[in-house]
Amino acid sequence: MDDSKLLMVVGYVDDIIFGRNEDSMSQSFLSILQQEFGMSILGELTYFLGLQVQQENKFIFLSQTKYVKDILNKYGAEDCKLVCTPIVMRCNLSSDDASPSVNQP
Numbered sequence: 001m002d003d004s005k006l007l008m009v010v011g012y013v014d015d016i017i018f019g020r021n022e023d024s025m026s027q028s029f030l031s032i033l034q035q036e037f038g039m040s041i042l043g044e045l046t047y048f049l050g051l052q053v054q055q056e057n058k059f060i061f062l063s064q065t066k067y068v069k070d071i072l073n074k075y076g077a078e079d080c081k082l083v084c085t086p087i088v089m090r091c092n093l094s095s096d097d098a099s100p101s102v103n104q105p
Contacts, residue, residue, distance in 0.1 A: 017045050 007025050009018045016033070020026055033039045045053045050067040053060060072078045 012049060015048065017048055 005020075005022050005025060007018060007020045007029060009016060009029075016039075018026075018029060020029070030041055034041070044055065047053065047066065050064055052063045052066055054063075055061075069078070072080070
């Protein structure tokens, strides 16, 4: 067994996404899914459970822009006034109970 190979599989109802660190694993896994379950392959992940997924080089960017726009459109709020949400900048969070409060001025 080669411990350097990694295949991660996430299933939700009738959707499956997976990631791997070796290209040959993709074809093997896809072949098994198609043979055993007659699944169709939709290609590279771009949208899943309200998350937009953008893959570039060694990074994966997640956003919910489309999801938020869909909700705003659903309730007729796409032209609502924008408001900034204040956040404390450069605040280091800690699991230590003695850490400073996040909402401090």
